């Protein structure tokens with residue numbers, strides 16, 4: 001039984017086909033032509049309580065649209081959604097009590113008022129008891145350092161401060177289910193680390209987490225499951241480790257050859273690996289299920305002297321990049 | 331109720347955050363009041379037009395100006411921008427009614443609008459002599475209170491058009507012009523030609539100026555006053571629930587802008 005369930009979820013946008021300029025607009029008034037854009041196309045997802053899921057895909061894949069469907073902001077064209085027993089677009093308000101949402105690209109803070117006021121309003125919206133509110137603020141101060149931001153006007157916050165305050169706003173009522181749409185967008189490394197640490201703690205608390213991001217570091221740090229979508233369709237759904245096993249099989253070893261052995265001699269000796277490079281710098285790409293790194297180095301040592309060497313672990317980045325580039329069909 | 335009250339207070343505080351621009355807005359509003367007073371003073375002289383002599387007209391103009399000021403501090407663009415810039419998405423993740431929230435926010439402007447109205451009325455009395463008091467304080471206040479949701483509904487409905495069109499400024503100006511003419515804000519409805527004044531008196535716009543003014547001046551009493559108030563309340567409810575239906579349809583058919 002999934003806590004968040006979507007079946008054959010589809011959202012088709014009608015995009016007006018309008019010519020340029022005023023002429024196009026006027027013509028459009030009389031001759032309405034639309035093009036159907038399926039942003040989410042028959043997606044099946046089931047997320048268990050306590051899971052942390054990364055939801056990734058290239059720009060325009062339909063990630064934000066999926067999140068909006070799960071929040072009940074958009075009504076699906078077809079298919080069904082159920083979140084904690086509630087159909088979000090039918091009972092939006094009941095659903096809203098169960099979830100916490102962050103759209104990283106926009107703020108929910110009241111721009112012209114201190115952060116404290118926005119949080120105070122949320123306390124009233126969710127009807128949080130005073131003691132609980134106090135305790136949450138203290139906790140959020142510990143992990144996100146929002147204490148110092150409380151008296152600051154929201155419009156005077158830097159991007160990183162704004163994101164921290166917005167995260168606090170999204171999580172103030174301690175929701176069971178949290179959707180974060182690009183929570184680290186535009187942040188520097190230090191703030192990113194802080195946010196990731198916070199997300200890990202959230203997970204440890206048993207919160208169900210769905211995270212969209214273009215920063216693959218977020219995923220490796222926080223999630224154990226990954227769903228990849230492209231053009232509105234799901235193309236991978238499984239444990240992160242399994243994805244690496246299936247698609248990120250290639251490891252790369254970089255060697256510095258000290259005795260001037262030409263590259264093609266090494267290449268000939270290692271017929272099952274891919275050898276490339278220039279002069280004394282050689283890179284060997286090999287299937288990590290066919291060979292261990294030890295076997296590779298032992299084989300090279302039979303024909304050449306090696307100075308320094310290091311190994312690149314397969315990164316999900318490579319896989320996702322391939323998927324984005326359309327090189328990988330699952 | 332608590333979330334809405336809280337939003338009302340937040341919005342009121344926000345209005346004070348923009349003291350300077352609010353002040354400039356009110357100075358402009360004051361200039362309009364002064365110029366319409368001088369125009370009518372010159373037109374009326376010692377006589378009367380269509381039953382309005384100078385003291386009565388003064389009262390009418392103050393009531394009309396007061397009704398015009400309701401909601402003015404919030405600006406239509408605020409609600410429109412929520413839709414245009416996609417903030418609706420975040421709003422809809424909260425466990426509160428969207429329309430109710432926008433109403434609470436809009437009403438927050440009363441915190442500066444009411445004082446401004448009281449100041450303007452006192453200034454008119456101070457500089458031009460006394461104006462007749464309301465014929466029936468209770469009926470007038472009831473009717474004037476209806477102006478708040480009525481004006482909200484028009485702004486809300488107009489802002490909703492942003493789902494379909496990008497030219498919000500044009501629509502907003504058109505809306506203001508229609509309200510100005512058909513509410514009696516420009517001139518009393520009884521001075522319009524019959525073919526305009528009769529439909530105008532039945533349309534919801536009349537509730538924004540003509541009805542509170544008629545109750546203030548005692549032009550409508552007894553059954554007629556009840557009929558006018560009933561019509562006004564009818565339009566408040568019709569527009570409020572009509573907007574709700576339309577909003578639901580808009581969300582279903584259309585979409586929320588932006589990533």
Ligand SMILES: Nc1ncnc2c1ncn2[C@@H]1O[C@H](COP(=O)(O)OP(=O)(O)OP(=O)(O)O)[C@@H](O)[C@H]1O
Nearest residue numbers: 013039058059060061062063064065585586587589
């Ligand atoms: N309101 C809308 N009207 C029409 N088309 C839309 C609308 N919102 C999104 N789309 C289209 O739906 C598709 C999916 O958009 P979505 O915002 O879900 O992508 P995304 O995966 O979040 O991308 P990104 O990584 O850029 O945020 C895109 O082709 C987009 O142009």
Ligand SMILES: [Mg+2]
Nearest residue numbers: 063064181589
């Ligand atoms: Mg997006």
